[in-house]
Amino acid sequence: xxxxxxxxxxxxxxxxxxxxxxxxxxxxxxxxxxxxxxxxxxxxxxxxxxxxxxxxxxxxxxxxxxxxxxxxxxxxxxxxxxxxxxxxxxxxxxxxxxxxxxxxxxxxxxxxxxxxxxxxxxxxxxxxxxxxxxxxxxxxxxxxxxxxxxxxxxxxxxxxxxxxxxxxxxxxxxxxxxxxxxxxxxxxxxxxxxxxxxxxxxxxxxxxxxxxxxxxxxxxxxxxxxxxxxxxxxxxxxxxxxxxxxxxxxxxxxxxxxxxxxxxxxxxxxxxxxxxxxxxxxxxxxxxxxxxxxxxxxxxxxxxxxxxxxxxxxxxxxxxxxxxxxxxxxxxxxxxxxxxxxxxxxxxxxxxxxxxxxxxxxxxxxxxxxxxxxxxxxxxxxxxxxxxxxxxxxxxxxxxxxxx
Numbered sequence: 543x544x545x546x547x548x549x550x551x552x553x554x555x556x557x558x559x560x561x562x563x564x565x566x567x568x569x570x571x572x573x574x575x576x577x578x579x580x581x582x583x584x585x586x587x588x589x590x591x592x593x594x595x596x597x598x599x600x601x602x603x604x605x606x607x608x609x610x611x612x613x614x615x616x617x618x619x620x621x622x623x624x625x626x627x628x629x630x631x632x633x634x635x636x637x638x639x640x641x642x643x644x645x646x647x648x649x650x651x652x653x654x655x656x657x658x659x660x661x662x663x664x665x666x667x668x669x670x671x672x673x674x675x676x677x678x679x680x681x682x683x684x685x686x687x688x689x690x691x692x693x694x695x696x697x698x699x700x701x702x703x704x705x706x707x708x709x710x711x712x713x714x715x716x717x718x719x720x721x722x723x724x725x726x727x728x729x730x731x732x733x734x735x736x737x738x739x740x741x742x743x744x745x746x747x748x749x750x751x752x753x754x755x756x757x758x759x760x761x762x763x764x765x766x767x768x769x770x771x772x773x774x775x776x777x778x779x780x781x782x783x784x785x786x787x788x789x790x791x792x793x794x795x796x797x798x799x800x801x802x803x804x805x806x807x808x809x810x811x812x813x814x815x816x817x818x819x820x821x822x823x824x825x826x827x828x829x830x831x832x833x834x835x836x837x838x839x840x841x842x843x844x845x846x847x848x849x850x851x852x853x854x855x856x857x858x859x860x861x862x863x864x865x866x867x868x869x870x871x872x873x874x875x876x877x878x879x880x881x882x883x884x885x886x887x888x889x890x891x892x893x894x895x896x897x898x899x900x901x902x903x904x905x906x907x908x909x910x911x912x913x914x915x916x917x918x919x920x921x922x923x924x925x926x927x928x929x930x931x932x933x934x935x936x937x938x939x940x941x942x943x944x945x946x
Contacts, residue, residue, distance in 0.1 A: 544911050545588045548858065549799075552792040553581060563793060567847040567855070570797050573804070580799045583872060587860055590873045591880030598884025612939030613898055617677040619935055621697060624671030627664040628704055634659035638703075645709035663827040668704035670928040672717050675701050676901045679721050684728045684897070716912065720904040728897040794847070795858030795915075801846045802857065802864035813839070815866040817919040824923040838920040839865065853918075862917030875917075882910050902936075905929055 556563065560572055635641040678694035681687045705714050806812075817839050826833050842865070843857040844850060857865065863875035886907050893899040906929055913925030 544915055545584075545591065547789060548792040548795055548915055549584045549588075549860070551789045553584065553796045555789050556793040556796045559790065559793065563797070567794070567797055567801075569847055569849050570801055571804075572800065576800050576803050580796070580803060583803075583869065584796075584799065584860060587863075587872055587876035590876040591883075594877035594880030595884040595887070597877075598881035599888050600884075601888075612936060613677065613901070616932065616936040616939055617674040617901075620670045620932055621674040621693075623931075624668055624674070624697075624700060624704065627667045627670070628700065628707070630661045630664045631668065631707060634662050641707050645707050660827075660829045662829060665704075665708050666924045667928050667931065668708065669701075669713060670932055671697060671701040671704060672720070672905055672928075673901060673932050675717065676720060676724055676904065677898075680724055680728060680898065680901060683725050712912065716908045717905070720908055723904055724900050727900060792858075794855045795861065795917075797847060798843055798855065798857040798861035798917075799864065801843070802861040805846050806864065806868060812867055812871075813842075813865050815862075815871070817862070821919050821923065824920045825927070835920070838918045840916075840918045840921070856916035856918040856921060859915050859917045879914065882914060883907070886910065902929075902933065 557577070564570065632638045632641040635644050674693070675697045678690045678697055681690040682694050701717070702714070705711075820836050820838075823833070823835050824838075826835065828835050838853065839862055840853040840856045841851055843861065844852045844855040847855050859875045859879050860872050863872035865871075867874065886903060890899065890903055909925045909929060913921050916922065
């Protein structure tokens with residue numbers, strides 16, 4: 543599905559929308575032969591990803607089981623951590639109002655503002671609130687425990703604030719999808735009218751943010767000054783359809799494959815998976831420690847596409863593989879990406895009797911699907927860090943139970 547959307551449908555859309563996209567990627571000169579070669583390589587890479595999935599899924603030693611003892615306590619701890627991270631982040635800008643202004647500026651392309659303090663890295667930790675969000679939602683919608691309605695609503699509001707501060711619609715859509723899947727998969731009954739009715743408002747809300755989220759997040763200051771969301775939507779001359787807003791979002795990954803092929807044909811300078819070796823450095827908070835982290839592959843790829851040294855165009859896993867080791871690197875990275883899905887799927891198969899495991903696995907698979915496919919190790923680390931923290935909390939709680 544990831545390949546279908548990010549490379550299949552977006553590849554077709556890039557052919558249709560190429561002239562308009564040249565405004566964003568002026569260095570891209572499409573060659574029909576390069577386009578055809580890239581399409582063939584993408585198709586072969588898909589089979590390598592499928593092969594990686596099968597290999598990882600069938601490894602007999604992959605028998606990891608989860609103990610979900612302490613899941614509620616871990617979710618409660620995560621709720622308070624989310625509060626702490628939100629508070630730490632907004633204080634760096636002098637309050638919620640200034641932090642929202644900063645978010646709008648970042649969304650508009652001005653980058654991280656210098657006015658932020660040393661704890662601005664906490665914005666990447668705020669999404670830890672997705673775990674109490676999903677857990678309280680599970681207890682309310684599936685276990686029918688009405689006492690969790692208020693915690694679910696409060697967590698939803700705070701998590702939405704966190705995503706506003708992060709200046710992006712993507713996570714909102716991701717975790718609405720996660721809640722929908724949690725409701726549909728966890729219910730003991732098959733698909734029913736009641737389950738569809740529960741999931742439908744969430745699906746509609748997700749579609750709304752796919753289409754209008756970018757415009758809304760870019761206009762946060764206007765909204766705070768009293769302008770209505772409906773007027774912003776109506777005044778926009780850049781509103782796209784659901785298809786354009788979802789599939790069109792990934793066209794730069796197809797362009798990146800073409801750009802990488804053309805670039806390497808002229809230079810032959812490989813990066814040899816350099817970003818992957820930088821991975822430990824990307825866990826270090828730069829402003830807090832004063833340690834400067836190396837620029838990720840997105841800067842290089844953006845320069846190839848636009849001539850500007852910036853990070854607005856992550857290459858995607860396939861172009862990252864090309865830049866690293868040409869076509870063998872492309873196939874290798876596709877294999878490893880598919881193997882990641884195979885491992886997560888294997889965890890689900892082994893632990894499928896414990897439906898609550900989805901509270902952990904759904905965020906993991908959605909983050910791996912979207913951020914894992916960017917080809918930028920720094921983005922992957924920022925996307926996974928709060929999941930790692932939650933798993934460590936759960937592991938610590940279970941370890942304490944063992945040694946009691």
